[in-house]
Amino acid sequence: MDNEYSNVISSIRSINTDESSSLSSNTNEEEYNHHTNGTEAYSTHTNGHDNFDEDEDDEEEITPAELIEKLQQSWLNEKFSPELLEHKTAVVECIIEQIKHMENNIRSAKKGDFRIAIHKLELDRIKFLLYSYLRIRIKKIEQFASSILEEDNRRPSNIRSKLSAEEYAYASEYLKNVRAHLTASVLEHLPSNLQDLNEAVTMPRPDLDKFVFLRTMDNIKGILIDDMTNDGRNEIIDMDKGDLYIMRYNPIKSYVNSGEVQLI
Amino acid sequence: MQSDCYKNGYFNIQDIMASQERISCKFEIEIPNMGFLDSSSHDSNLKVGSKLDLPYWLIKAIYNEKFKFVNIDLPKWYKKFYHDILEADACVVDLRKMGPYYYDFGVLLLNLVETDIGLNIAKTLLSCFRSRFRRIMDLSAQTDHRDLYRAISKLDYTETEMYKAGQLDANGFIRWQRREFCKLLPSIIVTANKNKRKRTDSNGD
Amino acid sequence: MVFIKDAKKEFLDQIINKRVLVFVHLDVDALCSWKILQHLLHCEHILYSVIPINSKQALEDAYNQHKQVANNIILINCGATLDLVEILQPPEETIFYLIDSLRPLEVRNVYNGIQIKIIVLQNELGIEQKLVPEYEDIFDEEEENDEENEEEEDGDENLDEEEPERNRSKRKRFDPEYLEKMHAKREWESKRSKILFEYYKYTYHRCSSSLVLFDLAWKSAKDNNDLLWWSIIGLTEQLINCKIDRDIYTRYVVELNSHVLRHNHRPAVNALGTSNTNPAPDDVSINCLKISHLDDLNMVLLRHWSILESIYHSIDLACLFKMWTNKGKKKLNEFLADLGLPLNECKQKFAYMDSSFKNDFKMLVASENIKEKYRYDENFIYLSTFIASFGYTNKLTAFDMAYAVEALMENVDGEKNLSDKFIEALNCLNRENLKALECGIETAKNHLKKIYQQIQNFIDMNQIVASGPFLQVFLEEGSNENPFFSQIFTSKKLARFALQSYLALTKGKKVRNMPLIVCIPLNESNTLIAGVPPYRATNNTENCFGLAFDEAAEKTKSRVNFSYFDTSIIEINNEDKSKFLDALVAVMQ
């Protein structure tokens, strides 16, 4: 039975890159056969910036272990940043694929197999990460539905939307229901001139001045901070690799998306 | 500052309550048929010089540099006299008595007052907040808040929020150390209608 | 022969990926073995469901209810003496694994190779097999299959009532070869029934099932200190309920001691096991279980109440001083005075006595002059047992634990059903749950008080009366203690104490080796009768009442319900109680 089990598992390693996700961990067959034991996952080359833009389909392998690492990082970022970050579609889809493979692999394995409990345990951990990540995003969408959608409509066509397809559908659906509910329950009974929801003022917006802890992943020069007092006196600081900081979210907003800064 | 007076959003209760605070002000001009506001006079319109306590949001909506229809009299907590007290030792002052929203209302007041008095208020608020922080941090580290009641009653609304956040951290750590998250407790719904289930059990067997 | 050779391979590995149904009898030894088995099942991720059982009827109902759940069924301390295949009519593929200390094993169980597997200690496999009669002289191949048969064996000779009915067949024609075959058959039959009679004559106990399971855990390298502690408690309970006698107990204690040293290689606790004056810098943290061997005083729950109370309620000492008479009480005070213990010290809780008395109390008790003055010897006053310390709580001996768990199991106040008692007793066993343990010890204390009080009544109104071959004692109708005394082990304990105290107080030689029967009215319609073997200092564990009750019931056709696994306890209808007892006298003659 064991050999049958191992070639099933090797199918996980060589996930064929179907059209949806450019990210693939297709460590080819023969690399897998010479057992590289020890716990360091095989280090296939990954370029520094893991940009997962869909359109140009560069083949850059990333091992499942790094995949989980990325998921954990984006989970932490999403958890601490006040605003909705960019959706890591590639990572999420690849993780889902891995889980599916592992699950039908467990189903096919012999019932009393000693490894099943361990694989299940690991699957539960990864699922927890994934579900928590998606749940946090949905919570934010519900909180700032109108401002997210408004921003999404305003964005120029070449930048990717922050929301995944399903999230976009959910957000618009949610916003429609909230508006319908507010009008039905209150606004209808008010005199006509007050019936406008005037979302410009009342729309809840993410509070970008929230303070966050962060760790810099590599040296960053010239971050503008403290542009508070209106007489334009602001401070520029540099941060070197591996430092821990606590500061407002606003100054480092762009660095989080690009991965130079990791929220803790 | 696009909606400075609505700090964390339009529907934030704390802001709404803060802007409810009343300010006593003397009317500079006469306002036709608003006499009903001033209970002391029976005249239909509001005469010059009548003194009224108006809530902040009303004044904010109408009042601006050009149209000073009232003369604002600062609440006594924000006057010079109290600034010296706070300067002396902020920790013992009972901020809750001075209006539960001392800081928030103080910030809101800055919009109505001239810059120099405003600056003074803002500076006092800042130093008072800073000096009281240590006490709040130490208070919140104690997990049993029953015997702290006397100390907590001196905090204003914002400080109580900070105290609660500190409590959250402290309790979270204690619960983690006692590994209470390992115990899976039945959800309330189950325990709530436990007796109902028992009845079905009893007539079951 | 279907004893399991290697428990790990043939038992544990068989049920690895299957669902398992476990029936556990309600006694401390079974509870301890269940805790050990549960740990093993957890290690192997085996799905299980456990059901507490206290009578044969309960076993049948539970089995029928949960039949389809699993076809691997484990029975702990129940069912080994029943013909399971006959009673439960299991489907073909169900397999029963029996772990039971009660002997004699049902012959059909032993020889049913396919469906029933009996697990015993590996090194006792040989002895067990020799105990069971040979296959040939019980089952006769051609007799099973050829259906012709002649007259029934004589009634009383045939012992177990489930003997398959001989189907009647018409008599064959006479011819010499057939006659000669008939003669051989009859002679074989009588030999067979004699063997079976001899085999079923006495019910007795062998190695405790918790020890068997600990051995299994040890062989599969899954044993740890907790499992060892539970198997010690299981063994101690066997001694408390006189299932095994002292020398077998000491043999097993020596065996367990090797495991204890292996798991807790640390300096032994000091003599009295109370305070470890200079705590050796052992490296294990304080909140792990530490077990060590100790020769403790034969005084029940000594560390949990005063010396006086402890002596009152430990049966051997009470009989030694004849505590129920005033003379006895005076003798006890004199004994304590000899030991140099002021009376108010003895009335104080043992834990709070000042340490000077406490420490040398143990040595004093065994000093020479005291011993011959009160005529008792070393192994009367000392009992080798184990003591466990966990965290900063006070130390517990295996006896305290066994008493506490049993008290919780047989606790009558508060209408708790079987499974509540089962769970409560299990909680008391795991060491984190000190609250349950305290409550168990408290319950044990007032159980002992109740029994002492009842014995006092027996002696005062000398209700214990010798009638023919055995002594007899009746509890009066409707006393509110009856439900308490009608529990299985409490009734046996009451009977044993009554017998021992009676012997201590009366001179008569003839009465020396008489068994005793206690009759406890259950409700208006029937009473519980429990029989206890005659009290002999050494081996008083063999109980012949099982057989005797059988025959008496058959003779008098009285409505008797043999629902308990321990055949020496039966429930009988009130009307035919006297008729039954007379028949019993006849049988026992």
Add this chain to the structure above:
Amino acid sequence: MDNEEVEFIAENELITIIPNFQYKTFYLIGGDIGPFEPSVPTQVPLWLAVHFRQRQKCRIECPSWISVEKLEEIMNNEKSSELFTQMPNAHYMEITNVLLNCAPQDIPRADEVKTLIKDIWDLRIAKLRSSMNEFIKSESLHAKVNNLTLLEINTVRNLLTKTLKELHNLKQHVPVTDE
């Protein structure tokens, strides 16, 4: 963020165990777990080590830094240095807590280790609180907090972020120069 989630992250740390069973490599998504030989130490993530330890399939080899001498040394530098010193492991508190709970027998002198860890923790938290106080009193609204572990951050996160938020609100109306 709950402390349980911090512990969840800590459970990915690698730890050496001594298995008592024999099994070939198996391929988890998070990496390959080495072949198991009885009494041959191998590295596994902490969550797996605890899983095996509870099934009595292995003994946990105590990490090198969980020893009385090493911890005393850490304690002393922590006392002497003004700033936070570098901890031997980013999740030192969680790992010792998990190990002490599930396998106290595997850690030599477990009681002393427990007290030492608690002392180090209390020392750092006290230092953290006094530095928080100075930070609030200081002018700037950002600070470098090197060598702080995630659990320490988590125990002050709520209080510190909320306080700084309020401070930031108040400061918006006071030009820094006139302080």
